[in-house]
Amino acid sequence: MVRRMSQSVCIVLSLLASCAVSAQNQEHRVRNIVLVHGAWADGSGWKGVSNILVKDGYNVSIVQEPETSFKEDVAAAKRVLALQDGPCILVAHSYGGAVITEAGTDPSVAGLVYIAAHMPDAGENEADDGKRFPSDLSKSTAIKKTADGFTYLDPAQFHEYFAADLSVEQAAFMAQSQVLNAAENFKAVITTAAWRSKPSWMLVAAKDRTINPDLERWYAERANSHTVEVAGASHSVYVSRPKEVAALIEDAASHARTTE
Numbered sequence: 713m714v715r716r717m718s719q720s721v722c723i724v725l726s727l728l729a730s731c732a733v734s735a736q737n738q739e740h741r742v743r744n745i746v747l748v749h750g751a752w753a754d755g756s757g758w759k760g761v762s763n764i765l766v767k768d769g770y771n772v773s774i775v776q777e778p779e780t781s782f783k784e785d786v787a788a789a790k791r792v793l794a795l796q797d798g799p800c801i802l803v804a805h806s807y808g809g810a811v812i813t814e815a816g817t818d819p820s821v822a823g824l825v826y827i828a829a830h831m832p833d834a835g836e837n838e839a840d841d842g843k844r845f846p847s848d849l850s851k852s853t854a855i856k857k858t859a860d861g862f863t864y865l866d867p868a869q870f871h872e873y874f875a876a877d878l879s880v881e882q883a884a885f886m887a888q889s890q891v892l893n894a895a896e897n898f899k900a901v902i903t904t905a906a907w908r909s910k911p912s913w914m915l916v917a918a919k920d921r922t923i924n925p926d927l928e929r930w931y932a933e934r935a936n937s938h939t940v941e942v943a944g945a946s947h948s949v950y951v952s953r954p955k956e957v958a959a960l961i962e963d964a965a966s967h968a969r970t971t972e
Contacts, residue, residue: 750806816906
């Protein structure tokens with residue numbers, strides 16, 4: 713009887729300790745999340761991810777970069793970072809990865825999350841990095857350019873290369889509403905890479921045709937990032953797989969500890 717009671721007490725104490733650790737993790741998790749979109753897109757694509765994060769108690773802000781210049785896109789991210797009331801997790805998709813690599817040196821950033829994103833080092837740009845592992849998109853005729861130097865994706869090919877795991881209708885709307893991106897943005901050179909001094913996470917979209925998944929893997933290995941891979945996911949994984957994306961962001965928020 714004494715042994716049984718002792719075992720029961722041990723189980724209860726173990727459960728209490730586990731709850732205490734869980735509560736401590738919740739208490740010290742980073743609660744502010746800043747989301748940055750990529751080229752040829754806007755912040756509305758983060759809606760599914762944002763809904764999950766808000767439901768789980770996070771404060772979410774979404775940066776709307778103008779895509780008119782890399783400098784202005786970095787400034788837009790820093791403008792939102794300045795509004796945070798404490799440490800934050802800075803998240804980006806695609807071209808936005810270069811933006812947060814530059815903007816993420818801000819003191820408010822506790823960790824960086826790259827969602828099928830570029831992750832250049834200081835002195836690099838994503839256009840040159842992309843040549844390491846060329847993507848299907850880079851070999852196609854889908855990238856078009858305006859007379860004044862802005863790029864966009866051919867709407868007829870948008871679904872195939874950018875959003876293959878979304879419905880034809882949803883991809884068509886994204887193609888119609890895409891934000892044109894200044895061509896020079898892809899050649900913007902990083903001055904200081906935030907991931908060199910801060911923890912990072914990478915989600916690899918295994919069926920990405922816009923950025924070669926092997927490049928995403930290479931980036932993650934170089935940065936020693938915490939990495940997850942989503943099988944069957946297109947470049948638009950942030951739209952098509954919000955649960956997996958939100959889970960990685962929440963993992964970052966739980967492990968990029970803050971003393972506040």
